[in-house]
Amino acid sequence: MKPAFDAAAFRARAEVAITIALEVGREAARFRRDSNPGTLAVENKGLQDFVTVADRRAEQAIRDGLLSRFPNDTFMGEESGGQSGGTGTWVVDPIDGTTNYIRGFRHWGVSIAFVASGNVEIGVVYDAAEDKVFHAVSGGGAFKDGRPVHAAATADPANALVILGHSRKTSFDDHLALSRRLHERGMDYRRMGAAAIDLVRVAEGTADLYYERHLNAWDMLAGALIAREAGAMVAMPPVERLLADGGPVIAHSPGLAGEFAFILDLEGLAPVTR
Known part of the structure; x- marks a missing residue:
């Protein structure tokens, strides 16, 4: 519509x-x-x-x-x-x-x-x-x-820098398991505590991934659009659901799509398209 x-x-x-x-x-x-x-x-x-x-x-x-x-x-x-x-x-x-x-x-x-x-x-x-x-x-x-600004062209996971958010509404054990998996693939990772800024870091190519399992709509919507328009791959639930209940967001460099496909599968999401 x-x-x-x-x-x-x-x-x-x-x-x-x-x-x-x-x-x-x-x-x-x-x-x-x-x-x-x-x-x-x-x-x-x-x-x-x-x-x-x-x-x-x-x-x-x-x-x-x-x-x-x-x-x-x-x-x-x-x-x-x-x-x-x-x-x-x-x-x-x-x-x-x-x-x-x-x-x-x-x-x-x-x-x-x-x-x-x-x-x-x-x-x-x-x-x-x-x-x-x-x-x-x-x-x-x-x-x-x-x-x-443009998302990074990173294709080698050993050169990737990722930012992971964590909500206390979700499992910390799952967060640790994800961190370990990315670490074992050679990626460096951060937790910074401001989703909007983390998402624009992906947009400008400073970071290659931002993922958090639960955010409110006001935390993510602006940054997710900016990341998508910069060429990053972005996945999140429908906007109506986010406005009502919040949810996950994933934004990453397109060259690392294969590395992060398991996160999309975990959340049951597909990249956002118009």
Whole structure:
């Protein structure tokens, strides 16, 4: 089913989202830099699940900025919730990698996706480590500060660098078994703690795989589109399911498809196509 938008409407939304992501990301970085630990007012919502004053401020700024320009769109955010519907929905994580942000580890970002008729049409990710914005509009390629990015051409697993996420909703034993299997194939691996940034690392060719068994939609949708538009192979459940329940995501360099086919089989997924 085709969305009720033309290409110009998507480009207009992408331009606004890029500006907002950069402004909000820089403001969050300034707030973290200028704050002492007490000012961050951390509330523990559960083990490794934190929310800060910065999260709430960032999400409100994103919501206000987007809906003031596109009042007929709906909004779904990590902090304030919301539901998909209407002509299209913004799906937002104001600070992806909150624990990293709190501790001063600069592997965090701002993730903004736009979904229409069950498709991810726009992905925008602010990368705090480099103070740059990645973006993609479906069918138009992937960009980092306006310059095209491409997935790596890696074909030898001994040269591969992979990033593995882990959710406490899934088995840690399975995570260890996967790490061992990739290690035995000669791959180097990391766990960084910010899915949106991990996915754009695949998009720009810095990493060859990002895989996590369970994420929420706001963690993955923008980065997954950017990775796909950069030429990576991406697999995830249908968008409607992700919006409701979350799920797995796999993004990898195309030259290593044979190495990672077992992950697709494990999750029962096929690469995302339009």
